[in-house]
Amino acid sequence: MAKRVLILPGDGIGPEVMAQVRRLLDRIGGFSIDEGLVGGAAYDAHGTPLHDDTLAEALKADAVLLGAVGGPKWDTLPFADKPERGLLRLRKDMDLFANLRPALVFDALAGASTLKTDLVRGLDIMIVRELTGGVYFGEPRGIEALPNGERRGVNTQVYTTSEIVRVARVAFELARKRDRRVCSVEKANVMESGLLWREEVQTLHDADYADVALSHMYADNCAMQLVRQPKQFDVIVTDNLFGDLLSDCAAMLTGSLGMLPSASLGAEDADGRRKALYEPVHGSAPDIAGRDKANPMACILSASMMLRYSFDRTAEADLIDRACQEVLNAGIRTGDIVEPGMTPVGTVAMGDAVLAA
């Protein structure tokens, strides 16, 4: 039976990179594809960054593919209407608690990093970021007026045992398929929620994953170590907010943000299926939107992650990954990763090249 995929192109370059993915999925076949709106595009159409009907579609789909959300056009909207709220609601209501963000350096692009090439060649970090808890969703939150005429802004960082354990389990399981090393990151020296995080991760490790090497690191030190010696890491597991910063920092180490996919996964149900959303790490890049300049590879590789994690179509996923490698090796490059002597192409031509490969 055809798998139901919901495509949410979103804003900025989202639609044009997604168009290339769509061509690829049509070629591969076996999907029943619907499209919907999210972010600023949804706000413009429905006055909300995620319509209830779209959420319902997402909950029924076997997987969701998302482009990117946001842009200056919607920057002045009230907090609850911002494009980002659409994405955050999707994550929360689909219960996608584990965000997998690989920071991978492609051999052909090792020189693209701002770091010295030796330090990043062969880099392969997997960041597992908690995605439905912490300060992103904690209550109480808001801005209140104080009697003295000032205002006060509040957010709450909160984690429970089970929230920590389920995301740590994903990290340990992934580590078993990689180099069997997990580094858990928090500020246990300053925040009690971080101390709980550390203790629960350690307890889970000792009970179920003693075969994986576990270390703990403070988030500030992790930000340093990523810059100092990124190859020391295998799997990093951390909370929603630290994960936001650290995964972006790690992504930038690769020098090619336009290449990085991500997966956001929910819990396995009785049939071993899990809700999942796949999206490129890059943003909506409004400055180059609609000009056939965006690199569709991150979005294409997100589709490949979907084939791998949601549909067990490993052969096709490998095929796509190899096709991307080949295209890079052939020197076919969008503007973000082009180097002297290579063939500069636009978004559509890059899609052509991957399809051909």
Added chain:
Amino acid sequence: MAKRVLILPGDGIGPEVMAQVRRLLDRIGGFSIDEGLVGGAAYDAHGTPLHDDTLAEALKADAVLLGAVGGPKWDTLPFADKPERGLLRLRKDMDLFANLRPALVFDALAGASTLKTDLVRGLDIMIVRELTGGVYFGEPRGIEALPNGERRGVNTQVYTTSEIVRVARVAFELARKRDRRVCSVEKANVMESGLLWREEVQTLHDADYADVALSHMYADNCAMQLVRQPKQFDVIVTDNLFGDLLSDCAAMLTGSLGMLPSASLGAEDADGRRKALYEPVHGSAPDIAGRDKANPMACILSASMMLRYSFDRTAEADLIDRACQEVLNAGIRTGDIVEPGMTPVGTVAMGDAVLAA
């Protein structure tokens, strides 16, 4: 009248780097110096990481110089007894709300960065981190047992108008003496406290600092931009937690953590004096402690910041900064910054060299 300086060497390499500073201050003269305990050293002596008497001394001093706190010996202490709590209590009870962390690349050390040299040569960022608010001190906080047998960890991110305005003012004032550019960093797209931060900084700017260029950036993007193109920044102002990560990331970009000082400042009183604590950015480095290996320069340059910011002794501060430059240019290096063909020295010999210069 002699200025009262309280020296708190702390743990690990703290005492040995501070010994070199002490020699320097004795040479310069004009200080009445006391020493006290903080961190693990204070815990070992008094069962608390900061004794009330030491806090009282700090409050009376014209400036405090601190080495570093922490180490594995005290890692298993309960939260309230950890070495870090001593430092945090000092910051809070002295009301040192503005933490100035320069990320500066010394010409002689541009090659030490893990980033490509062109990207960091001449780098000069000033990070102004809020230091007495946010999630570091917000209530409620703690770990509670839930009825279902789980636990729940909570911390609270909270900022008021006046907390934001006073630290932003420091950033704008500093920018006026530099390149007149301030980048304010938060997650206003996700956190209401960040939205308040953005609005208050903008309002202050428009009212009092329209001559300074103000931009706003999300914290995850800032982590990226620091790695991508660090020289785009002049002054960065941000909250306590983001400042912790971003200043460490920026510090590591320089490749020479052992060179970076910091200042933590309170409000000006009626006489134009402000409480102040100066400390190197590096930690206590327990692995090399007591072995004459640590680089005392960050601590020496912290003393120079003290002369400059607390005592208006600009000439002496310049003298120290120049002496450090000269020593570097002469190829005299501790282990952390040594390169082939240079003269490797220990902590004491480095102190000798700076004194001689």
